[in-house]
Amino acid sequence: MTVRELQERLEFYAAQYSADDDVVVQLSEPSVGITSFTNVTYAGSGFDWDSGRFWITPEKKLLSKEKDRDAELPAVKIIFRETELRHRKLRSIIKCPKCEEHLMKSDKYCSRCGQRIKIGEYREYIR
Numbered sequence: 001m002t003v004r005e006l007q008e009r010l011e012f013y014a015a016q017y018s019a020d021d022d023v024v025v026q027l028s029e030p031s032v033g034i035t036s037f038t039n040v041t042y043a044g045s046g047f048d049w050d051s052g053r054f055w056i057t058p059e060k061k062l063l064s065k066e067k068d069r070d071a072e073l074p075a076v077k078i079i080f081r082e083t084e085l086r087h088r089k090l091r092s093i094i095k096c097p098k099c100e101e102h103l104m105k106s107d108k109y110c111s112r113c114g115q116r117i118k119i120g121e122y123r124e125y126i127r
């Protein structure tokens with residue numbers, strides 16, 4: 001969402017409802033009745049490395065539920081050409097997309113870095 005889109009929605013909301021209503025952030029947690037939320041303590045520009053973005057700071061600390069390595073990534077499959085003699089018996093190898101550890105076709109996670117691997121889906125490279 002851009003600042004312009006947010007501005008348009010805020011102007012529409014203020015015209016339809018009230019400019020004095022609280023601004024809240026929806027939480028991804030179960031609730032009964034009203035959707036769970038937290039209040040906003042700050043909205044505005046960031047500075048230094050955080051510039052170029054409009055920041056909304058929630059009152060409660062928000063953490064992402066999943067670590068990056070829990071999202072499935074396709075394995076990297078390296079296919080060797082027939083002319084590459086040293087790999088004549090080994091026609092292809094499968095590697096972790098994050099750390100390049102060799103994987104077995106049955107692996108669901110990389111044994112070195114813990115990255116979750118999508119079985120049967122590969123980014124293929126021919127050598």
Ligand SMILES: [Zn+2]
Pocket residue numbers: 096097098099100101110111112113114115
């Ligand atoms: Zn790995």
